[in-house]
Amino acid sequence: MASLVTSTMKPFSSSTKPNESHMIKDGSNLKETVDFNSEKRMRLVKQRRLTVTNVATKPVGSPTEQVRGNDQKHVAWTSVKQERWQGELHVQGQIPLWLSGTYLRNGPGQWHIGDYNFRHLFDGYATIVRLHFENGSLIMGHRQVESEAYRAAKKNNKLCYREFSEAPKPDSFLSYIGDLAKLFSGASLTDNANTGVVKLGDGRVVCLTETIKGSIVIDPNTLDTIGRFEYSDTLGGLIHSAHPIVTDNDFLTLLPDLINPGYLVARMDPGTNERRVIGRVGCRGGPAPGWVHSFPVTEHYVVVPEMPLRYCAQNLLKAEPAPFFKFDWHPESKAYLHVMCKASGKIVASVEVPLFVTFHFINAYEEIDEEGRVTAIIADCCEHNADATILQKLRLKNLRTFSGQDDLPDARVGRFRIPMDGSPYGNLEAALEPDEHGKGMDMCSINPKYLGKKYRYAYACGAKRPCNFPNTLTKLSLVEKKAKNWFDEGSIPSEPFFVARPGATEEDDGVVISMVSDKNGEGYALLLDGSTFEEIARAKFPYGLPYGLHGCWVPKT
Numbered sequence: 001m002a003s004l005v006t007s008t009m010k011p012f013s014s015s016t017k018p019n020e021s022h023m024i025k026d027g028s029n030l031k032e033t034v035d036f037n038s039e040k041r042m043r044l045v046k047q048r049r050l051t052v053t054n055v056a057t058k059p060v061g062s063p064t065e066q067v068r069g070n071d072q073k074h075v076a077w078t079s080v081k082q083e084r085w086q087g088e089l090h091v092q093g094q095i096p097l098w099l100s101g102t103y104l105r106n107g108p109g110q111w112h113i114g115d116y117n118f119r120h121l122f123d124g125y126a127t128i129v130r131l132h133f134e135n136g137s138l139i140m141g142h143r144q145v146e147s148e149a150y151r152a153a154k155k156n157n158k159l160c161y162r163e164f165s166e167a168p169k170p171d172s173f174l175s176y177i178g179d180l181a182k183l184f185s186g187a188s189l190t191d192n193a194n195t196g197v198v199k200l201g202d203g204r205v206v207c208l209t210e211t212i213k214g215s216i217v218i219d220p221n222t223l224d225t226i227g228r229f230e231y232s233d234t235l236g237g238l239i240h241s242a243h244p245i246v247t248d249n250d251f252l253t254l255l256p257d258l259i260n261p262g263y264l265v266a267r268m269d270p271g272t273n274e275r276r277v278i279g280r281v282g283c284r285g286g287p288a289p290g291w292v293h294s295f296p297v298t299e300h301y302v303v304v305p306e307m308p309l310r311y312c313a314q315n316l317l318k319a320e321p322a323p324f325f326k327f328d329w330h331p332e333s334k335a336y337l338h339v340m341c342k343a344s345g346k347i348v349a350s351v352e353v354p355l356f357v358t359f360h361f362i363n364a365y366e367e368i369d370e371e372g373r374v375t376a377i378i379a380d381c382c383e384h385n386a387d388a389t390i391l392q393k394l395r396l397k398n399l400r401t402f403s404g405q406d407d408l409p410d411a412r413v414g415r416f417r418i419p420m421d422g423s424p425y426g427n428l429e430a431a432l433e434p435d436e437h438g439k440g441m442d443m444c445s446i447n448p449k450y451l452g453k454k455y456r457y458a459y460a461c462g463a464k465r466p467c468n469f470p471n472t473l474t475k476l477s478l479v480e481k482k483a484k485n486w487f488d489e490g491s492i493p494s495e496p497f498f499v500a501r502p503g504a505t506e507e508d509d510g511v512v513i514s515m516v517s518d519k520n521g522e523g524y525a526l527l528l529d530g531s532t533f534e535e536i537a538r539a540k541f542p543y544g545l546p547y548g549l550h551g552c553w554v555p556k557t
């Protein structure tokens with residue numbers, strides 16, 4: 001198996017040498033945050049040079065200078081200060097001794113190239129952060145993912161590939177035509193794997209985004225970029241859901257088909273790079289498939305969402321960001337959920353549902369009657385009240401200019417009920433009163449043992465208003481319809497990630513890990529008790545880190 005695994009990892013043509021400078025060149029983002037005279041600046045540069053070569057477990061001498069307060073410069077929306085760092089953190093409180101393994105979190109942590117600033121949260125180059133827990137101690141490290149897009153940007157000091165909202169500007173009409181050809185072949189699409197990170201059943205750790213080429217294998221210990229994850233099948237396609245369903249035995253993915261509007265559902269066995277098609281479903285509405293950032297599964301079914309926020313061919317070709325970026329809002333095309341049997345690939349239900357907007361499905365499960373028949377499927381998601389403007393709210397300009405006025409659109413836990421008796425319509429309702437979590441809702445996790453099964457608890461980011469971005473951690477009890485909330489004024493916490501205690505029998509017996517970017521420009525790892533939702537430990541980072549998206553747990557083997 002080892003040779004199979006390594007033979008399909010393609011190293012990039014050149015990689016960062018260990019003794020190369022690991023500083024990120026100051027872009028205006030960084031300049032904005034650093035306000036001091038040139039002598040101090042030189043000292044800092046020297047200090048950074050010392051720091052950056054230290055990638056073993058020693059902490060850095062002293063953190064880089066931070067600017068306090070001002071939301072314009074909130075560290076959550078400021079490029080990461082250095083390309084890499086690693087060291088042991090001082091822990092306040094008690095990390096449970098059973099917590100043994102590594103939490104990896106990916107996200108778009110560098111939003112500039114030279115003096116050029118990106119405009120959207122999702123454009124930034126991937127920064128992977130590692131929290132390694134062992135015997136109550138905590139080692140933190142972070143590093144840039146060495147995608148082709150990132151390396152080309154550094155080498156040429158400009159954007160070279162099409163990112164979520166940005167595209168390189170053609171310098172002539174001829175090069176525009178060339179660029180279009182490169183778009184259709186996929187050559188100009190980014191491989192900036194900045195959305196999530198998953199541990200496959202065979203142990204490989206892969207950073208992912210929505211472009212298929214942006215699947216990059218990393219070493220979870222050193223955070224080295226190993227190479228591109230090459231799919232060995234002939235499925236083709238350029239894009240997929242950024243959130244495959246990954247367990248120790250399974251990998252399910254969803255590929256939208258833009259040519260013949262529909263979706264392919266495919267499976268990849270552990271130890272292989274070959275996806276095999278389970279089934280296909282055609283779109284029922286609209287000119288193109290709906291955006292599928294994520295999708296839910298139950299024990300026996302895959303739910304394929306067809307959202308009225310659909311891929312848009314014209315917007316794909318544009319170099320400048322369109323209102324809905326690569327998508328368009330088509331309420332007239334309606335919204336649907338399709339249910340595919342995992343075993344046969346057959347569509348067993350396809351219902352129209354109320355209009356919805358979601359990035360993230362939380363979980364789904366089957367409702368069973370007394371005879372053991374599946375009567376309905378329940379699918380929960382972080383639902384933005386059918387308002388796609390949330391995508392615009394995630395522009396960096398909005399995130400960086402919080403005036404104290406509430407500017408976060410309302411969201412809820414949207415609960416779909418899909419009848420399995422052939423009825424044509426499904427329902428969508430809030431699973432609990434959205435006021436319980438301040439009507440902010442995204443970045444969810446559950447106990448992975450309950451994937452596809454009836455479950456009680458979900459963890460997510462909620463809101464304490466006024467705010468312009470989710471700023472609380474919330475534990476949702478979907479049975480009691482209650483939430484417990486964690487909040488630290490001015491802080492932005494990232495996805496609360498649940499890790500179960502080995503041997504646990506209660507669903508919420510475990511810890512919740514998050515990383516917090518605070519208002520003083522600092523940051524810390526935070527551990528909450530999964531059951532009480534009280535803080536049990538925190539450990540300060542040497543400097544604040546930018547906001548990150550999704551993570552995974554790599555248990556100690």
Ligand SMILES: CC(=O)/C=C/C=C(C)/C=C/C1=C(C)CCCC1(C)C
Nearest residue numbers: 122162163164194195209210239326
């Ligand atoms: C960070 C995140 O959640 C989403 C990232 C999405 C990306 C990078 C999407 C990229 C795309 C293109 C570059 C062109 C084709 C469409 C699309 C998949 C949106």
Ligand SMILES: CC(/C=C/C=O)=C\C=C\C=O
Nearest residue numbers: 195359390441442470549
């Ligand atoms: C962070 C986010 C939405 C927040 C809105 O309330 C969405 C992230 C999507 C990609 O992973």
Ligand SMILES: [Fe+2]
Nearest residue numbers: 195293359550
């Ligand atoms: Fe996501």
